[in-house]
Amino acid sequence: KNQVEQSPQSLIILEGKNCTLQCNYTVSPFSNLRWYKQDTGRGPVSLTIMTFSENTKSNGRYTATLDADTKQSSLHITASQLSDSASYICVVTLILTGGGNKLTFGTGTQLKVEL
Amino acid sequence: DTGVSQNPRHKITKRGQNVTFRCDPISEHNRLYWYRQTLGQGPEFLTYFQNEAQLEKSRLLSDRFSAERPKGSFSTLEIQRTEQGDSAMYLCASSLGQSNTGELFFGEGSRLTVL
Numbered sequence: 001k002n003q004v005e006q007s008p009q010s011l012i013i014l015e016g017k018n019c020t021l022q023c024n025y026t027v028s029p030f031s032n033l034r035w036y037k038q039d040t041g042r043g044p045v046s047l048t049i050m051t052f053s054e055n056t057k058s059n060g061r062y063t064a065t066l067d068a069d070t071k072q073s074s075l076h077i078t079a080s081q082l083s084d085s086a087s088y089i090c091v092v093t094l095i096l097t098g099g100g101n102k103l104t105f106g107t108g109t110q111l112k113v114e115l
Numbered sequence: 116d117t118g119v120s121q122n123p124r125h126k127i128t129k130r131g132q133n134v135t136f137r138c139d140p141i142s143e144h145n146r147l148y149w150y151r152q153t154l155g156q157g158p159e160f161l162t163y164f165q166n167e168a169q170l171e172k173s174r175l176l177s178d179r180f181s182a183e184r185p186k187g188s189f190s191t192l193e194i195q196r197t198e199q200g201d202s203a204m205y206l207c208a209s210s211l212g213q214s215n216t217g218e219l220f221f222g223e224g225s226r227l228t229v230l
Contacts, residue, residue: 041226102171103160
């Protein structure tokens with residue numbers, strides 16, 4: 001069973017609209033929670049990183065929230081653009097030997113923005 | 116510096132053949148990670164290096180897989196006696212190990228197709 005669950009699996013919205021993507025995780029204890037954007041056939045690109053003590057983090061039109069008590073996170077995208085069409089992946093981080101980060105990825109929400 | 120570089124970008128091979136992928140991380144990054152991603156799934160952790168030391172290996176990394184980072188710079192991932200189930204995108208990432216929230220920068224991946 002995946003330790004990071006995302007919903008919805010896919011989403012279609014009109015350009016200019018807002019949307020919110022959800023993430024529930026069971027990975028514990030964790031160091032931080034990240035949201036990545038991945039275009040088809042490309043490597044993931046980081047959007048936000050939040051430690052367990054942070055509730056919210058913004059990066060331009062992207063705002064992530066974290067509730068460590070309920071183990072939930074959300075990614076809100078405002079004023080969507082066609083270029084936002086991609087997979088958005090929630091990632092929970094554990095600390096590895098030597099201090100490296102082991103990222104546990106969700107399966108992603110596939111977002112499509114249409115005219 | 117142009118980020119994390121992976122090659123080849125695409126590799127098609129016959130079952131039973133050996134393949135090797137190379138990753139050149141961002142030059143000053145001491146941490147290097149390999150991930151595998153299959154269609155519709157998020158990336159899965161394979162292994163992690165700090166400098167030349169391989170500090171963590173996933174159970175996903177069977178005996179047919181071997182990764183090296185001999186001089187603490189570039190890394191290679193070799194798959195011996197490939198199987199059709201090895202078909203996936205192999206992603207490399209690097210980070211500068213200063214904190215637990217260290218940004219991981221991903222390459223564009225090497226896509227393997229085993230016929």
